Amino acid sequence: MSAAQVVRVALDLPLHCLFDYAVAEGALAGARLRPGLRVRVPFGRGERIGVIVELAEKSDLPPEQVKPVLEILGDPPLPEDFFRLCVFASSYYQAPLGEVVLQALPPGLKKVRAAKRRVIAPRQGSSVPGVRPRLTAEQAEAIAAIARGQGYAPFLLHGVTGSGKTEVYLRLIETALAAGRQALLLVPEINLTPQLESRVRERFPETHTAMLHSELPEAARERAWRAAFTGEARIVVGTRLAVFAPLPNPGLIVVDEEHDPSYKQQDGIRYSARDLAVFRARDLGIPIVLGSATPSLESWAHALQGRYTLLRLEKRAAAARLPEVRLIDTRRTRLEDGLGVPLLEAIQQRLDAGEQSLIFLNRRGYAPVLACSACGWISRCKRCAANLVVHLQDRRLRCHHCGFAAPFPRACPTCGNQDIHPFGRGTQRLEATLAARFPKARLLRADRDSVKSRKQWEILLERIHRGEADILVGTQMLAKGHDFSRLTLVGVIGADAALFAADCRAPERLFAQLMQVAGRAGRANLPGEVLIQTGHPEHPLYHALMRHDYPGHAETLLSERRQAGFPPYAFQAVLRAEAPHMEDVLAFLKAAAVLIPPECYPDVTLYDPVPMRLSRVKGLERAQLLAESPERPQLQAFLTRWRKALADVKTPARLRWHLEVDPMEL
């Protein structure tokens, strides 16, 4: 037996390797050395926290270069399946394993601090469920189907808004708890849906439920993570990062609103928590339920091909019928300050009846741009390829991409004309218009300018529920899973822009948003109505909405995607780069495109490098190169080799690049 053992440690560094350290005999005080233990190690001139991934007899490095582990931190080891998930994420998303492992830990556990911590033993709490409604026939069928699943069993639960998907999740959680297992419920943005959190807590008052999301204060997040990890928390509700929560005894994974773009991390390791959740369920051999009123086309295609079992809830659970959706043709209707007469009349009717209206405009600010009528000047951000948005409340122009803000100019900066005007319409202007139009109505606006924290959002929701608003104005913030009992009218304006956007996923997102916001209307015993203002009333997307026909719409989009050879009929990855000068960026991408001989991966197509749609942000020019293949394994093999080759390319000092697999936007 040697005097020391070698451990391979994952560190939070942008390097695709593990780091060898020695553990002196006797350093363990009798504890067993195992993968999954956290360690404090010397690195460079400082120290770092890492996680042991492997044990080894000896290192390939000369012994004098193998430094000793300074401390083994006192937690139980991270479970093996946690590593399998991290290894998969690392290889699939071409991200260093150390970064994947360490980003999965709460920040407090990654900092060098020598304190020993208490380990909480798992507690088998009894769960006395709160009051539960009688299931509808559709709900009962869905639950029975899921209960029949053995081992890994993926389900796509497609249920119209208000069909009672949440009730299905709650029953499934109940079953998992009764079997002594943990349940993991992933949600898009916890802050936007405090109602879900309270529904879980009310249903399982005796059960320890951990909430896990990045906006928690550090200590609270660490507590929640630890509760999940020890098994003390039997229910874990969290945003995308919670997919990495180590669980000793998982029995069920639910991904609510599985189509939601927020499951895709947009920086650092660009993973899809939904896709990782499916991997995890398969790896663990447990059921997973993906729920949505408007599933992603990827999941829908899986369901059509039989890879996921499709379960449908086509009726609303409580008495309410689906709202009637009508279009207002803005080419034939008189508009007053951008609002069509039928919409104004409908709002007036709701005011007279003491009911609520919601006007949805997914653009915050007062107006998207300030413009000079004399010379055509418009307010542009100097650092981004974007307009500066007019914010009237604090009389500033703001860039929504880099945060730049400047006071209003008194006159046009190019021609001196004093007659400069906000052009177009954002939520602030809409609010002002409605306030002028309906002076007696009480208005509340909800967007990221008026609601900056979870607390503010809870207060606002509370006010809405108390009936303190006659008209709500807001962005998609208002669209998510809220139940406003007196809301009977939803008006939609400014939606056309997304119909013809360059991004092929824009219509998919628009449809999901409109379905979701339309679903707010008429939830209780009052019938709801949705009025959409559009200059394209013939557009099939709107007609599918009028019919509440997600499957028909999905079929149209899927056949378009098939013809265009787009996902889910092809697999994509994108290499993005940014630097102060576009020529450097394009030169790098052109060099990247010829790194691997094309004959090695005949099914992988590399497209020409192109500037991104938002071609400059914070003074950096951005471009990208798309790699595509009908074969996922070949694309994966190509990406691994490409990533290694890219690491050796000499780049100008300020050039940065990254790979994104399964990009959401191109």
Ligand code: ADP
């Ligand atoms: P979804 O998540 O599909 O939009 P929810 O689960 O929020 O729908 O349910 C919508 C409304 O219907 C909620 O107010 C919920 O309490 C109610 N509900 C759900 N299931 C039932 C049921 N079986 N009986 C009566 N009401 C129900």
Ligand code: ZN
């Ligand atoms: Zn001018």
Ligand code: ZN
């Ligand atoms: Zn900017």
